[in-house]
Amino acid sequence: xxxxxxxxxxxxxxxxxxxxxxxxxxxxxxxxxxxxxxxxxxxxxxxxxxxxxxxxxxxxxxxxxxxxxxxxxxxxxxxxxxxxxxxxxxxxxxxxxxxxxxxxxxxxxxxxxxxxxxxxxxxxxxxxxxxxxxxxxxxxxxxxxxxxxxxxxxxxxxxxxxxxxxxxxxxxxxxxxxxxxxxxxxxxxxxxxxxxxxxxxxxxxxxxxxxxxxxxxxxxxxxxxxxxxxxxxxxxxxxxxxxxxxxxxxxxxxxxxxxxxxxxxxxxxxxxxxxxxxxxxxxxxxxxxxxx
Amino acid sequence: xxxxxxxxxxxxxxxxxxxxxxxxxxxxxxxxxxxxxxxxxxxxxxxxxxxxxxxxxxxxxxxxxxxxxxxxxxxxxxxxxxxxxxxxxxxxxxxxxxxxxxxxxxxxxxxxxxxxxxxxxxxxxxxxxxxxxxxxxxxxxxxxxxxxxxxxxxxxxxxxxxxxxxxxxxxxxxxxxxxxxxxxxxxxxxxxxxxxxxxxxxxxxxxxxxxxxxxxxxxxxxxxxxxxxxxxxxxxxxxxxxxxxxxxxxxxxxxxxxxxxxxxxxxxxxxxxxxxxxxxxxxxxxxxxxxx
Numbered sequence: 001x002x003x004x005x006x007x008x009x010x011x012x013x014x015x016x017x018x019x020x021x022x023x024x025x026x027x028x029x030x031x032x033x034x035x036x037x038x039x040x041x042x043x044x045x046x047x048x049x050x051x052x053x054x055x056x057x058x059x060x061x062x063x064x065x066x067x068x069x070x071x072x073x074x075x076x077x078x079x080x081x082x083x084x085x086x087x088x089x090x091x092x093x094x095x096x097x098x099x100x101x102x103x104x105x106x107x108x109x110x111x112x113x114x115x116x117x118x119x120x121x122x123x124x125x126x127x128x129x130x131x132x133x134x135x136x137x138x139x140x141x142x143x144x145x146x147x148x149x150x151x152x153x154x155x156x157x158x159x160x161x162x163x164x165x166x167x168x169x170x171x172x173x174x175x176x177x178x179x180x181x182x183x184x185x186x187x188x189x190x191x192x193x194x195x196x197x198x199x200x201x202x203x204x205x206x207x208x209x210x211x212x213x214x215x216x217x218x219x220x221x222x223x224x225x226x227x228x229x230x231x232x233x234x235x236x237x238x239x240x241x242x243x244x245x246x247x248x249x250x251x252x253x254x255x256x257x258x259x260x261x262x263x264x265x266x267x268x269x270x271x272x273x274x275x276x277x278x279x280x281x282x283x284x285x286x287x288x289x290x291x292x
Numbered sequence: 293x294x295x296x297x298x299x300x301x302x303x304x305x306x307x308x309x310x311x312x313x314x315x316x317x318x319x320x321x322x323x324x325x326x327x328x329x330x331x332x333x334x335x336x337x338x339x340x341x342x343x344x345x346x347x348x349x350x351x352x353x354x355x356x357x358x359x360x361x362x363x364x365x366x367x368x369x370x371x372x373x374x375x376x377x378x379x380x381x382x383x384x385x386x387x388x389x390x391x392x393x394x395x396x397x398x399x400x401x402x403x404x405x406x407x408x409x410x411x412x413x414x415x416x417x418x419x420x421x422x423x424x425x426x427x428x429x430x431x432x433x434x435x436x437x438x439x440x441x442x443x444x445x446x447x448x449x450x451x452x453x454x455x456x457x458x459x460x461x462x463x464x465x466x467x468x469x470x471x472x473x474x475x476x477x478x479x480x481x482x483x484x485x486x487x488x489x490x491x492x493x494x495x496x497x498x499x500x501x502x503x504x505x506x507x508x509x510x511x512x513x514x515x516x517x518x519x520x521x522x523x524x525x526x527x528x529x530x531x532x533x534x535x536x537x538x539x540x541x542x543x544x545x546x547x548x549x550x551x552x553x554x555x556x557x558x559x560x561x562x563x564x565x566x567x568x569x570x571x572x573x574x575x576x577x578x579x580x581x582x583x584x
Contacts, residue, residue, distance in 0.1 A: 106423070126418070127420075130415075130419075132459075133415065171470075187481065192477075196451075
């Protein structure tokens with residue numbers, strides 16, 4: 001069994017991005033600039049956004065953190081989005097989800113100009129993804145593709161089973177895995193809450209991508225010997241034995257599944273760091289596409 | 293075995309649309325107006341476009357056929373598309389594919405305003421489809437969904453296998469079948485030219501949707517007893533024994549597969565008429581969405 005080490009891979013990508021930024025600097029070209037909008041003070045959201053901003057610093061990107069009060073109106077947030085759409089200094093930006101209940105998330109996502117949508121959530125980017133046209137890929141699925149690519153996982157003709165059909169992971173992931181691309185060309189089965197005989201299906205997977213959001217859902221009986229397993233889940237679970245008082249678990253019961261796998265991504269240190277790396281790659285591309 | 297009779301179902305839909313148009317007329321409201329652009333004189337394309345125009349007449353829609361010379365430049369065609377985007381009288385329009393080689397089809401598709409894209413080919417409509425947001429569904433997959441719905445086929449929790457991953461059928465069809473919707477909630481496996489053991493996979497399908505474009509590719513050994521089979525293929529094959537000199541075949545070997553099925557769509561008279569019906573439904577919706 002070999003680990004799909006997202007932490008190490010993301011670090012390598014950061015080094016590459018840093019080099020790209022330095023080259024740009026030396027040529028007097030613009031430095032990529034990511035803006036992140038956060039509404040309210042949800043702890044997890046703040047952690048995510050901070051880590052995105054911190055990664056910008058590490059790779060030499062500029063970043064702007066825009067903190068807005070929980071009671072901001074939808075209209076005001078839309079105006080902010082529009083400002084960012086029009087601001088030539090900002091190459092790409094994200095609005096951290098979830099948003100407070102009084103704001104329609106879809107409306108906000110749709111308001112982001114597709115050419116600055118480095119999260120890859122805008123329908124135009126998703127449609128372009130399905131059509132295999134240039135686009136920003138959603139960060140988590142793109143990070144997984146990058147991880148599989150860097151570990152030279154053979155995907156063509158393999159059976160990929162995706163557990164979960166969410167808008168941000170399961171659905172786009174499935175599309176990416178069947179597309180005619182270097183990482184792609186799989187026979188893909190997408191499963192979800194209505195799926196029957198999930199055990200049998202997941203056991204037939206050469207590549208199993210788990211994104212349903214239930215701690216340690218996938219057990220060893222659900223995985224074929226030699227499978228490649230990618231665990232997208234991340235759950236904070238109380239653990240009195242640790243100094244922090246908690247531990248992080250994935251959707252896969254790692255200890256018992258890992259020995260059966262050819263490759264498996266751990267939690268933490270697997271998909272998570274790759275998601276942020278993808279966001280950085282998208283931001284660099286956003287700038288390049290603008291012709292800066 | 294019961295036929296999924298697309299011809300009869302499409303006729304029923306036409307009657308419903310006719311009624312909707314008459315109601316609008318009696319209220320002094322606008323009549324839906326579809327424009328169809330055809331470039332060059334390809335026989336098959338002309339047949340398709342003519343049948344779309346004829347269907348408009350049948351249901352009482354206005355239609356405008358715009359015939360352009362094969363040697364029209366990309367720029368001129370884009371200008372035409374833009375005229376149609378801006379023309380308030382036109383509710384929706386299509387540009388019949390394929391286009392001559394010197395014109396970039398994607399560029400044309402992208403130029404069509406999503407709110408008038410009644411073919412449902414624009415990336416924004418495809419992305420909205422994946423996100424389960426209001427959109428124009430691509431006509432062929434939408435027609436299949438409508439057909440399954442009108443025959444009250446239970447899809448939730450079923451295993452749907454799609455053969456073919458084209459942009460206009462296989463890929464969007466797969467997405468529609470896994471979405472959380474009345475016709476949807478399937479476990480979906482998408483297969484294509486790189487798929488191994490296709491026979492086994494297709495044989496595990498409760499619902500088999502065949503859209504790979506090879507005459508009589510699916511034989512009885514590939515189909516489970518009691519399966520629902522939808523045949524999207526249509527091929528004109530020489531047949532000296534017929535007065536016309538040809539016959540139409542699907543992607544499924546109908547005679548030997550049909551007896552095994554609970555439901556099967558024939559060729560012709562299955563998916564084809566439903567595709568045009570979907571286009572009409574989209575056109576009516578395009579007008580409604582404009583608030584006319």
